[in-house]
Amino acid sequence: MGEVVNVLVAVAVIVLVVRWVSSGSKDGNGAPSPSTVLGFRPKTVTPEMIDTIHAMFPDIPSDNIRYDLLRTGNVEQTSNKILERGFLPAPPPAYYTVYPRTPQPNAPAQPAATNPNAAAGPSKAKKQDNLITRYHLEARTSATSVGAEPEEAGRKAVWEDSAEKREASLRERKAQMILAARQRLLAQQAKEAEGAGP
Incomplete structure (x- = not known):
């Protein structure tokens, strides 16, 4: 009689364990649980x-x-x-x-402007903000002519002794790269203007 009770208890424990494991893999609506997926x-x-x-x-x-x-x-x-x-x-x-894909948030809606010039204000400001104005190179652009490449644009960098010198060297190399790119753009625009001319 004792063996029958032990077998019944063992079967009941196995059934409960199987139910617990299978219920953990499904949500209440029958979909797989996040931990399973x-x-x-x-x-x-x-x-x-x-x-x-x-x-x-x-x-x-x-x-x-x-x-x-x-x-x-x-x-x-x-x-x-x-x-x-x-x-x-x-x-x-x-x-x-x-977890379905989250839509990317759109840009916040701007209030409608009654003045057409007011709406054009931010876009004009963005157009004027270029690398020359951002790095304050206006004085250096007037000094260089259209055909001249900046002399240090392709020069290799030298490792400086102090962090301040390295930072200044990096700023100068950035400025030279921006000026060189500007010169190339101006030269390309000049060629296109010559080609489009009568």
């Missing part, structure tokens, strides 16, 4: 966590951020990973079966 038990992720990281790193897609947060559950760990690697890996295709 993703291959790990996802942590709780709030929209605030995603927004925090997205505000710090706007070039990282929201889906990549959410996927990493599902793994780590920690904003700091995900931020450190971005700082160390420079990117976050894209989620696998199975991720999109559980």
Whole structure:
């Protein structure tokens, strides 16, 4: 009699374990659970966590951020990973079966301007903001002629002794590259103007 009770208890335990395991792989609606699809038990992720990281790193897609947060559950760990690697890996295709793609936020709608010149103001400001004005090279552009290439544009950099000298050298090389590109653009525009002339 004792053996029969032991067998019945063992069968009941096995049935309960099988039910518990099979119920963990499906949600209440019959769909596979996120842990089954993703291959790990996802942590709780709030929209605030995603927004925090997205505000710090706007070039990282929201889906990549959410996927990493599902793994780590920690904003700091995900931020450190971005700082160390420079990117976050894209989620696998199975991720999109559980979490549909998030649409990229559109640019905020600007209020309609009654003055047509007011609407043209920001676009004019963007057009005027070029590399010459950004790096304050206006005085140097007037000093160079259209046909002349800046003399130091192709020169190899020399490793300077101090950080200040290296920074100044880098700024000068940047300026030379911008001026050289401007000279090439002006020369190309001059050739096109000659070719289009009567």
